[in-house]
Amino acid sequence: MSLTELPVSDNLFPGFRLLDVQTPGARIRVRVGGEGPPLLLLHGYPQTHALWHKVAARLRDRFTLVCADLRGYGDSDKPPTDSAHQPYSKRAMAQDVAQVMTALGHERFCIGAHDRGARVAHRLALDHAGRVLRLATLDIAPTREMYANTTDAFARAYWHWFFLIQPAPFPERMIGADPEAYWRKKCGSGSAGMSPFAPEALAHYLRCFADPGTIHGSCEDYRAAATIDIRHDDADGGRKLAQPLLALWGADGIIGKCFDPLALWRSRAQDVRGHALPGGHYLAEEVPDLVAAEFTSFFGEAA
Structure with a gap:
């Protein structure tokens, strides 16, 4: 493994490499x-x-932060896929970030993760249990259990779950016709609209999502979630996470309205706590002070 230092051309993470x-x-x-x-x-x-x-601006004095683009997203690689979607399984994505932490010299660590990243974090904590100390998730419940408990209300709110898993290249062509319009539709339908997104962050998201490789890679992420990821979950045979898990979700979002997040997480983890925070799906950008306070308290217990 190797590290390459890159020039910084934005002001999103002052002082970060x-x-x-x-x-x-x-x-x-x-x-x-x-x-x-x-x-x-x-x-x-x-x-x-x-x-x-x-x-990050609120946690940088308390933690060494490693913020990663998952494979298929952002400026990370978008590897070729296969018929089983294995390259975009959460197991493969978790292996990437586990190796990143090894390359950076961090043998054991905590994880805070949102949405798809939290699904990667769940698999990481299972496959690399000795390395993950604690796990905090933002606005999700476990993938398999969400699919198994899908209701009409959830399917209507999370329509993209069922659109993105359609065989390639249908979703890719539809999204690729106007990536920005799709992105704004997908991310602007919450209670806070587009307001949580700082202009520089929004520009970063839109630049990255305009890449056809990102569109395809992110579709593959969802295709894997509905297939190989569930097979991996089933193969665990009821094994639960041993690490303490903090589940946070948006009071104005869909997760807490369509599911019992704590009950679903307790079916997959031994030590679960959590509650709703005021806001929608994008808690890290809607209520960063609250998220940072929750992370500081929860991850501070691992010290």
Whole structure:
């Protein structure tokens, strides 16, 4: 594995390093900064590591932060896929970021993760249990259990779950006709509209999502979630996460209205706590002070 230092051309993470980490499976773009115990931060769909910029500013004095673009997203690699969607399984994506943390010298660490990144974090904590100390998730419940408990209300609100898993290249062509319009539709339908997104972060998201490789990679992420990821979950045979897990979700979002997040997480983890925060789906950008306070308290217990 190798590290390449890159020039920084934005003001999203003042004082942070921008790196490409070449792992055996993919080149992963990361921001690294702060001081203290290591905390890996993973983003969701259809965003990038930039979603952590507000939270990072509040945590940099307490933690060494590693904010990564998942494979298929942002400025990380978009590897070719296969018929089983294995290259975009959460197992493969988790392996990438585990190797990133190894390359950066962090053997054991905590994880804070939003949306798709939290699904990667869940698999990472299962496959690399000895390395993950604690896990905090933002606005999700476990993938398999969400599919198994799908209702009409959930399907209507999370229509993209069922659109993106359609065989390639149908979703890719539809989204690729106007990526920005799609992105704004997908991310502007919450209670806070577009207001949580700082202009520089929004420009970053839109630039990255305009790449056909990102559109395809993110579709593959969802296709894997509905197929190979569930098979991996089933193969666990009821094994639960042993690490403490903090589940936070938006009081104005869909997760808490369509599911019982704590009950679903308790079916997959031994030690679960959590509650709703005021806001919608994009908590790290809507209520960064609250997210940072929750992370500080929860991850501080691991010290």
